Amino acid sequence: xxxxxxxxxxxxxxTRRASANTGAALWPLPPLLILAGVFFYPLxxxxxxxxxxxxxxxxxxxxxxxxxxxxxxNALAHTIEIAAAASAGCIVLGFVVxxxxxxxxxxGSKLLARMIDxxxxxxxxxxxxxxxxxxxxxxxxxxxxIHLFGFQNGPIDFLYSPWGVILAEITVYTPFVMRPLLAxxxxxxxxxxxxxSSLGARPWRIIRQIIFPAALPALLAGGSLCLLLxxxxxxxxxxxxxxxxxxxxxxxYDKAIxxxxxxxxxxxxxxxxxxxxxxxxxxxxxxAHFGGRRAGVV
Amino acid sequence: xxxxxxxxxxxDAETTAAAAPAVGAASGIDFExxxxxxxxxxxxxxxxxAINPGEIVAVIGPSGSGKTTALRAVAGFVRPSAGRVKIxxxxxTDLPPYARDIGMVVQNYALFPHMRVxxxxxxxxxxxxxxxALVKERVAxxxxxxxxQSYTKRYPRELSGGQQQRVAIARALAIHPRVLLLDEPLxxxxxxxxxxxxxxxARLHRALPHLTVLYVTHDQTEALTLADRIAIMRDGKLxxxxxxxxxxxxxxxxxxxxxxxxxxxxxxxxxxRALGSYARARYGETELLVQEHPSLxxxxxxxxxxxxxxxxxxxxxxxxNTLRGIVQSTVWQxxxxxxxxxxxxxxxxxxxxxxxxxxxxxxxxxxxxxxSHGVLIPHDEA
Amino acid sequence: MLVWSKSGKAAAWTLLALLVGxxxxxxxxxxxxxxxxxxxxxxxxxxxxxxxxxxALTGDPGAQLRVSVITGLVASSVALTLGAWAALAxxxxxxxxxxxxxxLFFIPSAVPSxxxxxxxxxxxxxxxxxxxxxxxxxxxxxxILISAFTYGNVSAGLSRIAPExxxxxASLGARPAYRLWHxxxPLMRPYLLAxxxxxxxxxxGELGATVMVxxxxxxxLPVGIxxxxxxxxxxxxxxxxxxxxxxxxxxLIGLSLVPNKAATR
Numbered sequence: 001x002x003x004x005x006x007x008x009x010x011x012x013x014x015t016r017r018a019s020a021n022t023g024a025a026l027w028p029l030p031p032l033l034i035l036a037g038v039f040f041y042p043l044x045x046x047x048x049x050x051x052x053x054x055x056x057x058x059x060x061x062x063x064x065x066x067x068x069x070x071x072x073x074n075a076l077a078h079t080i081e082i083a084a085a086a087s088a089g090c091i092v093l094g095f096v097v098x099x100x101x102x103x104x105x106x107x108g109s110k111l112l113a114r115m116i117d118x119x120x121x122x123x124x125x126x127x128x129x130x131x132x133x134x135x136x137x138x139x140x141x142x143x144x145x146i147h148l149f150g151f152q153n154g155p156i157d158f159l160y161s162p163w164g165v166i167l168a169e170i171t172v173y174t175p176f177v178m179r180p181l182l183a184x185x186x187x188x189x190x191x192x193x194x195x196x197s198s199l200g201a202r203p204w205r206i207i208r209q210i211i212f213p214a215a216l217p218a219l220l221a222g223g224s225l226c227l228l229l230x231x232x233x234x235x236x237x238x239x240x241x242x243x244x245x246x247x248x249x250x251x252x253y254d255k256a257i258x259x260x261x262x263x264x265x266x267x268x269x270x271x272x273x274x275x276x277x278x279x280x281x282x283x284x285x286x287x288a289h290f291g292g293r294r295a296g297v298v
Numbered sequence: 299x300x301x302x303x304x305x306x307x308x309x310d311a312e313t314t315a316a317a318a319p320a321v322g323a324a325s326g327i328d329f330e331x332x333x334x335x336x337x338x339x340x341x342x343x344x345x346x347x348a349i350n351p352g353e354i355v356a357v358i359g360p361s362g363s364g365k366t367t368a369l370r371a372v373a374g375f376v377r378p379s380a381g382r383v384k385i386x387x388x389x390x391t392d393l394p395p396y397a398r399d400i401g402m403v404v405q406n407y408a409l410f411p412h413m414r415v416x417x418x419x420x421x422x423x424x425x426x427x428x429x430x431a432l433v434k435e436r437v438a439x440x441x442x443x444x445x446x447q448s449y450t451k452r453y454p455r456e457l458s459g460g461q462q463q464r465v466a467i468a469r470a471l472a473i474h475p476r477v478l479l480l481d482e483p484l485x486x487x488x489x490x491x492x493x494x495x496x497x498x499x500a501r502l503h504r505a506l507p508h509l510t511v512l513y514v515t516h517d518q519t520e521a522l523t524l525a526d527r528i529a530i531m532r533d534g535k536l537x538x539x540x541x542x543x544x545x546x547x548x549x550x551x552x553x554x555x556x557x558x559x560x561x562x563x564x565x566x567x568x569x570x571r572a573l574g575s576y577a578r579a580r581y582g583e584t585e586l587l588v589q590e591h592p593s594l595x596x597x598x599x600x601x602x603x604x605x606x607x608x609x610x611x612x613x614x615x616x617x618x619n620t621l622r623g624i625v626q627s628t629v630w631q632x633x634x635x636x637x638x639x640x641x642x643x644x645x646x647x648x649x650x651x652x653x654x655x656x657x658x659x660x661x662x663x664x665x666x667x668x669x670s671h672g673v674l675i676p677h678d679e680a
Numbered sequence: 681m682l683v684w685s686k687s688g689k690a691a692a693w694t695l696l697a698l699l700v701g702x703x704x705x706x707x708x709x710x711x712x713x714x715x716x717x718x719x720x721x722x723x724x725x726x727x728x729x730x731x732x733x734x735x736a737l738t739g740d741p742g743a744q745l746r747v748s749v750i751t752g753l754v755a756s757s758v759a760l761t762l763g764a765w766a767a768l769a770x771x772x773x774x775x776x777x778x779x780x781x782x783x784l785f786f787i788p789s790a791v792p793s794x795x796x797x798x799x800x801x802x803x804x805x806x807x808x809x810x811x812x813x814x815x816x817x818x819x820x821x822x823x824i825l826i827s828a829f830t831y832g833n834v835s836a837g838l839s840r841i842a843p844e845x846x847x848x849x850a851s852l853g854a855r856p857a858y859r860l861w862h863x864x865x866p867l868m869r870p871y872l873l874a875x876x877x878x879x880x881x882x883x884x885g886e887l888g889a890t891v892m893v894x895x896x897x898x899x900x901l902p903v904g905i906x907x908x909x910x911x912x913x914x915x916x917x918x919x920x921x922x923x924x925x926x927x928x929x930x931x932l933i934g935l936s937l938v939p940n941k942a943a944t945r
Contacts, residue, residue, distance in 0.1 A: 024769075121881030170703070269794070
């Protein structure tokens with residue numbers, strides 16, 4: 001077909017577009033297939049085991065057995081409580097520290113921010129281990145009290161209650177709130193604050209009416225991320241090893257590895273995964289709602 | 299240079315990309331009914347434009363006029379939803395950007411930051427697997443052309459804006475493109491550097507007479523300085539196209555008159571022909587002698603365009619007109635005085651050399667213009 | 681700029697010092713102290729010694745360090761390759777599939793690590809895919825957990841690279857593969873390095889999945905540390921923790937020092 005008549009135009013355009021599109025659509029396949037094979041497939045098998053046991057028809061029997069136990073209810077309650085409290089703590093601590101670092105700067109404040117950021121790279125159990133040295137029954141604080149004041153036992157025993165885990169998690173996960181906050185704060189036009197000051201607003205009012213609204217997206221994004229991460233946290237709970245403090249991940253570990261009861265472990269894991277995915281959806285929703293930039297994420 | 303279009307559609311397109319043409323072959327650019335729509339919004343509407351081989355055409359217009367889209371359609375980064383684009387008579391609409399043999403320079407230079415100047419300029423040649431010796435020679439030649447031969451080993455971040463732009467131009471020219479596309483190349487530069495670069499570009503165009511250049515800008519000074527022909531666009535449509543001088547002296551429509559240079563527009567009624575290619579037109583109570591317009595005969599209501607620097611305080615030689623008005627404002631601009639006066643309801647602006655005693659607001663003033671400076675424009679509104 | 685008075689600033693900085701010092705300085709300081717402690721019967725340790733370190737670096741823990749580093753490097757390299765591949769592949773997709781796949785690639789980071797380990801056990805405990813008890817299963821676990829982070833980091837970095845560079849390269853005649861190798865990847869280098877660093881750090885500290893799947897011959901440092909502290913050797917555990925931290929930081933700092941020619945300004 002010599003030349004190119006207008007009638008051929010749309011068709012030629014469509015053909016080229018179509019071939020370009022299939023080309024583009026094929027590239028994500030390899031990573032997708034690998035992910036499906038090593039991740040989604042095992043997850044589906046967990047569900048399968050929870051529904052079938054080692055063999056047998058589909059049944060919710062294993063689920064109901066697990067749900068009935070006090071231990072499971074305990075673990076679920078602890079998981080949610082600890083996660084909620086830790087996330088709240090992260091939000092508060094992260095906000096205060098980010099606020100001071102951004103708006104009452106001193107030489108080295110940037111360095112300090114980066115150092116706190118590096119905590120993300122450290123293993124979570126490090127903090128738990130450190131806590132046993134500080135707050136444990138034979139730790140620094142308690143021993144100081146015993147030696148100085150002659151107590152029988154030290155005054156601090158929160159380490160072996162959920163509060164120990166909560167405090168450790170706050171330490172570890174606050175950077176996840178601080179990082180988007182610092183990014184969001186850096187986007188606030190300093191001129192706004194200066195004008196507000198010149199109009200007579202005191203620091204507290206400025207925080208309330210200018211800084212906090214601008215920080216809200218980042219706080220919500222960081223907070224929901226913390227919720228997700230604390231629900232999944234394992235290392236800290238394991239290391240603190242308090243008898244009364246069991247969370248879902250720890251229970252999965254106990255059942256599967258210590259007791260070789262894979263089916264129960266799978267059932268609990270299913271609950272854990274569903275909870276996590278729900279929180280993940282919440283996190284993505286918060287991000288989408290506020291737009292990534294305002295939440296300080298990318 | 300016509301090549302069968304059949305060999306260029308579909309998957310074959312990538313394997314039949316042309317080898318670099320012999321230096322000296324010139325190619326024009328043709329837009330044939332090109333439309334571009336993006337998510338329901340029409341960005342370019344049925345553009346038909348022919349650029350002759352070896353000429354510089356400036357496409358100007360306000361933002362959103364579609365001028366950049368037109369340029370990107372030639373480059374291949376925008377797919378027309380209708381119409382064809384041709385270079386040198388060859389239909390390139392379906393070719394990917396790397397097969398089109400074009401050179402491109404953009405507003406923010408886009409030099410590869412991780413490569414030195416010589417590597418940047420060599421990029422296109424290396425991508426075409428040109429022999430090393432030829433590459434070195436060509437890179438040196440192009441850098442000499444733009445005056446950057448002593449900067450070969452620098453990184454882009456060590457260069458100023460103007461220097462980076464020169465390297466970008468050298469990079470585009472190195473591959474012997476048939477066509478050079480410039481997308482607001484001077485907008486990011488300081489005013490002084492911009493003036494120098496404008497001279498540079500004019501000089502380059504003279505040194506490379508076979509290179510066809512499409513130059514997109516919102517600055518009419520650049521267009522008037524460089525272009526052989528100017529295309530004016532607005533809201534995705536071509537409003538006027540013609541040689542720079544003709545477009546300036548005889549704007550075909552209102553938008554062109556106001557966009558290319560400043561214009562005073564008076565609503566007049568044509569009364570009839572007069573001797574020597576003039577026409578008579580009535581403005582309010584005044585009769586004026588103006589340039590005749592072939593399609594605006596007696597009885598037509600239309601616009602009269604007079605440029606501000608052609609409105610004079612004392613009558614010129616030859617057939618001229620007089621208008622009376624009341625001075626509204628006088629503003630001193632250093633090398634000019636800008637005077638605005640109200641002439642029977644329309645504001646007339648004039649520019650004069652600086653005066654010691656400029657007319658004060660409220661005074662009645664007579665102003666004059668030569669008959670040949672009064673241009674009739676159809677009273678259309680698209 | 682928020683607080684003007686000297687006393688106000690002093691108060692803010694004191695609060696900051698207390699918070700940061702108490703929350704971060706104290707634990708890190710304590711671990712450091714414990715790592716050089718010989719005995720700790722009183723409020724502070726007595727018998728400061730480096731013996732813990734020398735015990736740690738010879739024998740089992742030395743092997744564990746090696747295991748952790750190797751696992752980290754291998755898992756991070758594979759995760760980086762795949763993550764970068766996915767990020768690049770997703771760029772040219774239309775919006776809806778892009779969002780869906782983006783969501784999908786992040787899910788491994790949302791799922792608890794213990795469950796990932798459990799899944800691997802359940803899935804690969806029988807032939808033909810018998811990985812239970814091999815080093816591969818540990819690498820696989822680490823790879824899954826960090827793949828979402830490499831993908832996320834590279835994705836974010838890609839979005840920061842101006843499209844002009846690629847377009848300019850295309851206009852100069854570079855085909856897609858040439859552009860990728862000579863323009864895009866060099867520009868992505870800082871993000872690739874950052875993604876690798878983060879992945880390596882996460883792998884070094886990974887415990888939840890590892891503890892579910894590790895074979896006796898492939899014990900990582902975190903697992904070793906837990907074993908030590910569980911049976912009471914806390915000081916040695918602290919020393920190993922310091923070593924773990926030091927090794928992680930060393931790699932992080934080393935990577936951040938790689939010169940960056942692609943800096944635009």
